Amino acid sequence: MTDRLPAVEFIQVTRQFEEMKAVDNLSFRVEPGEFFSLLGPSGSGKTTCLRLIAGFEQPDSGSIRLSGEEAANLPPYERNVNTVFQDYALFPHMTVGENVGYSLMLKKTPQQERQKRVEEMLELVQLAGMMKRKTSQLSGGQRQRVALARALINEPQVLLLDEPLGALDLKLRQQMQVELKAIQKRVGITFIFVTHDQEEALTMSDRLAVFNRGKIEQIGVPAEVYERPASAFVADFVGISNLVSETLAQTLIGSAQSFAIRPEKIQISTLETPVPPNAYSVVGQIQDALYLGMSTRYRVALEQGGHLTVVEQNTTSAIPQGGKVQLIWQREHICPVSQVQ
Amino acid sequence: MQNTPPIPVRCDRSPARRIINFFYFRPLWLLALLLAAPLLWFGVVYLGSLGALLVQSFFYLDDFTGQVVRQFTLQTYAKLFSRSNVDIILRTVGMASSVTVAAAILAFPLAYYMARYASPPIKATLSLAVLLPLWSNYLVRVYSWKLILAQEGVLSWFIRLFHLEGLLSLLLSLPGIGGSSLSVSAFGPFLAFLYLWLPYMILPMQAALERVPASLIEASADLGGRNWATFRWVVLPLAFPGVVAGSIFTFSLTLGDFIVPSILGNSSFFIGQVAYIQQGTSGNIPIAAAFTVVPMVIMTFYLIAAKRLGAFDAL
Numbered sequence: 001m002t003d004r005l006p007a008v009e010f011i012q013v014t015r016q017f018e019e020m021k022a023v024d025n026l027s028f029r030v031e032p033g034e035f036f037s038l039l040g041p042s043g044s045g046k047t048t049c050l051r052l053i054a055g056f057e058q059p060d061s062g063s064i065r066l067s068g069e070e071a072a073n074l075p076p077y078e079r080n081v082n083t084v085f086q087d088y089a090l091f092p093h094m095t096v097g098e099n100v101g102y103s104l105m106l107k108k109t110p111q112q113e114r115q116k117r118v119e120e121m122l123e124l125v126q127l128a129g130m131m132k133r134k135t136s137q138l139s140g141g142q143r144q145r146v147a148l149a150r151a152l153i154n155e156p157q158v159l160l161l162d163e164p165l166g167a168l169d170l171k172l173r174q175q176m177q178v179e180l181k182a183i184q185k186r187v188g189i190t191f192i193f194v195t196h197d198q199e200e201a202l203t204m205s206d207r208l209a210v211f212n213r214g215k216i217e218q219i220g221v222p223a224e225v226y227e228r229p230a231s232a233f234v235a236d237f238v239g240i241s242n243l244v245s246e247t248l249a250q251t252l253i254g255s256a257q258s259f260a261i262r263p264e265k266i267q268i269s270t271l272e273t274p275v276p277p278n279a280y281s282v283v284g285q286i287q288d289a290l291y292l293g294m295s296t297r298y299r300v301a302l303e304q305g306g307h308l309t310v311v312e313q314n315t316t317s318a319i320p321q322g323g324k325v326q327l328i329w330q331r332e333h334i335c336p337v338s339q340v341q
Numbered sequence: 342m343q344n345t346p347p348i349p350v351r352c353d354r355s356p357a358r359r360i361i362n363f364f365y366f367r368p369l370w371l372l373a374l375l376l377a378a379p380l381l382w383f384g385v386v387y388l389g390s391l392g393a394l395l396v397q398s399f400f401y402l403d404d405f406t407g408q409v410v411r412q413f414t415l416q417t418y419a420k421l422f423s424r425s426n427v428d429i430i431l432r433t434v435g436m437a438s439s440v441t442v443a444a445a446i447l448a449f450p451l452a453y454y455m456a457r458y459a460s461p462p463i464k465a466t467l468s469l470a471v472l473l474p475l476w477s478n479y480l481v482r483v484y485s486w487k488l489i490l491a492q493e494g495v496l497s498w499f500i501r502l503f504h505l506e507g508l509l510s511l512l513l514s515l516p517g518i519g520g521s522s523l524s525v526s527a528f529g530p531f532l533a534f535l536y537l538w539l540p541y542m543i544l545p546m547q548a549a550l551e552r553v554p555a556s557l558i559e560a561s562a563d564l565g566g567r568n569w570a571t572f573r574w575v576v577l578p579l580a581f582p583g584v585v586a587g588s589i590f591t592f593s594l595t596l597g598d599f600i601v602p603s604i605l606g607n608s609s610f611f612i613g614q615v616a617y618i619q620q621g622t623s624g625n626i627p628i629a630a631a632f633t634v635v636p637m638v639i640m641t642f643y644l645i646a647a648k649r650l651g652a653f654d655a656l
Binding site: 076077082086089107151154 | 559564566570
């Protein structure tokens with residue numbers, strides 16, 4: 001039965017800093033074993049949310065439950081939750097082994113067992129044999145792994161990760177994304193991952209929550225959040241979207257409902273191409289082309305006024321600027337959103 | 342495109358510009374020029390006087406003529422290690438150690454508060470309060486301690502106010518460090534030293550504590566560390582260089598001071614006093630020099646020990 005209880009549950013939690021509500025009457029649940037991302041721009045409340053779960057912040061009102069037990073107003077050291085910090089926060093005066101074994105040392109675990117478990121953890125994060133190293137001798141990626149091993153050694157109910165990949169370069173970042181996911185599958189611990197990188201959140205999460213101004217705009221699996229953004233904010237923040245206002249929507253699809261559409265869902269075709277059923281089309285002129293390597297991003301000025309951004313795979317040669325084209329998209333890819341200015 | 346302009350010939354080079362250019366292309370010359378003055382000062386005035394001191398300590402005073410005999414001998418050092426002089430050295434080191442420990446214990450909470458919790462205006466006020474005594478005259482401050490600690494002084498008045506006379510007489514009856522009043526007991530110089538050198542302990546401690554990132558303290562709590570464990574395993578080891586830096590000041594300043602023990606205390610001698618009296622009144626420069634070498638040797642060992650303890654690792 002205990003498995004059914006959410007690993008983390010927020011019930012109407014508010015945390016206020018002076019005038020600003022960093023977290024505003026928030027309710028959500030994270031299921032056990034999930035890889036759950038908190039995605040949002042800086043200052044959207046995602047880090048405060050993480051700190052509330054860790055116990056570094058206490059809520060002004062509301063209830064925070066960890067596996068069904070009330071955790072609001074418990075100090076961090078009384079919660080079975082561990083954190084990987086953004087700056088890793090490794091203790092500079094300790095070796096790698098002492099860092100990883102810190103929590104066991106505090107629990108007075110016998111030396112032999114401690115050593116064994118530290119070795120196991122270092123193996124898990126592929127740092128076997130690095131126990132005696134000083135943390136200052138490690139590269140950014142290695143520090144990251146030490147921080148991960150230190151946080152996982154206690155087998156917490158929930159592991160919190162505060163933008164842990166932010167300081168790594170692109171290649172290492174992508175490698176760590178894959179590895180983090182693999183480690184999470186292996187240990188089966190709930191991961192809560194804070195990031196402002198929408199691509200990272202989409203590729204890694206089982207589910208994600210998009211934060212804006214202390215509130216959650218949408219919670220869902222990555223495909224759902226990407227394909228069916230619940231609000232103009234989500235459509236705009238997660239990936240690129242064309243946000244079409246009510247007036248333009250009236251001329252494009254014949255109904256005054258503002259909507260979002262992804263650039264890659266729009267097809268560029270010749271003016272003669274017949275429009276299939278259940279599809280819309282509009283004529284425009286290529287105004288601008290941005291070469292992105294794998295694809296090209298076009299900005300198309302519409303005859304009825306306004307613009308649409310279109311992304312095309314670079315399978316054929318580039319369409320010349322100034323050329324007249326027909327844009328076609330399926331009805332199912334239109335995603336109604338509230339209010340676009 | 343076709344007609345490239347000719348490279349302009351610079352014929353306007355003034356002498357000043359030539360000198361500037363000369364040094365621009367020869368940075369080592371510039372460095373030598375910059376360092377000449379401080380190195381001369383340091384080398385001649387500083388190390389030179391120390392060298393002269395060291396040399397003097399290997400001469401001796403002819404008791405009969407009262408003249409310094411400039412001849413290499415170890416007899417001055419032999420005299421230094423006579424029973425009464427060793428007592429003086431031990432007393433001074435004991436005083437310096439107890440002042441250092443007391444200053445560290447007193448300074449830590451304040452430094453911790455200033456580094457971690459104080460808002461900028463409170464921090465500025467506290468820093469000012471810590472530094473303020475350093476701007477007034479040293480002698481005046483020591484004499485005011487004589488007044489504070491005197492039998493009819495402010496402190497006695499407070500002690501009577503709170504009916505703590507019993508405690509005071511218990512303190513004063515302690516063998517070796519007691520006396521007829523606080524001012525003339527060993528507590529007199531101890532309290533004055535503690536007051537005088539406390540700022541030198543607070544400031545480096547505060548600087549060290551400020552360098553401990555807040556995330557490390559959070560990480561310790563996150564991993565199960567209660568306040569005491571976090572202090573013991575994270576804050577203290579990382580602030581330790583600051584504690585040692587502060588202790589170097591409090592310890593060495595107490596070792597060499599000759600004014601406080603001559604104004605306060607039970608008129609037993611300290612190293613600084615002996616050096617002062619020997620070179621002034623008695624004209625025994627060799628023994629005064631030998632006495633001065635003592636704190637330098639002690640400090641050398643102190644610094645080596647501090648280095649072993651990892652006090653300079655963070656530098």
